Amino acid sequence: MKIREGFVLRKLPEMNMVMATGKNVKSFNGALMLNETGALIFECLQKGGTPEDAARELTAEYDVTEAQALADVQKTAADLIEAGVADP
Numbered sequence: 316m317k318i319r320e321g322f323v324l325r326k327l328p329e330m331n332m333v334m335a336t337g338k339n340v341k342s343f344n345g346a347l348m349l350n351e352t353g354a355l356i357f358e359c360l361q362k363g364g365t366p367e368d369a370a371r372e373l374t375a376e377y378d379v380t381e382a383q384a385l386a387d388v389q390k391t392a393a394d395l396i397e398a399g400v401a402d403p
Contacts, residue, residue: 316392318361322400324354333357333400347398349391352377356391360401366392 321339325332331354335343349357355376359369366388373384395401 316360316366316396316401316403317363318357318395318401319399322361324349324357324361326354331357333395333398343399347395347400352387353391356388357395360392360395 319339321335321337322333322343323336325334331349331351333347333349352373355372356369359372360366364372366385369388370381370384373379373387374381377384379387392401396403
């Protein structure tokens with residue numbers, strides 16, 4: 316899976332927002348809100364990491380098992396694909 320070009324993560328003091336840039340602005344209405352875990356996953360995938368890489372980052376950052384981390388990554392990935400922010 317890969318984050319599409321033209322989407323950026325903006326970290327604000329109280330929230331993390333995925334926003335469209337360029338030509339994506341016309342087809343993507345609003346912004347996608349992510350919690351800290353979602354932001355970590357987004358950043359990893361945007362850098363070209365795999366879902367497994369993102370799961371490893373989650374286990375390093377949070378007290379979570381590899382299985383739970385991978386399940387969280389898969390859920391977030393599915394949400395990003397559904398929103399049109401990522402390609403499978």
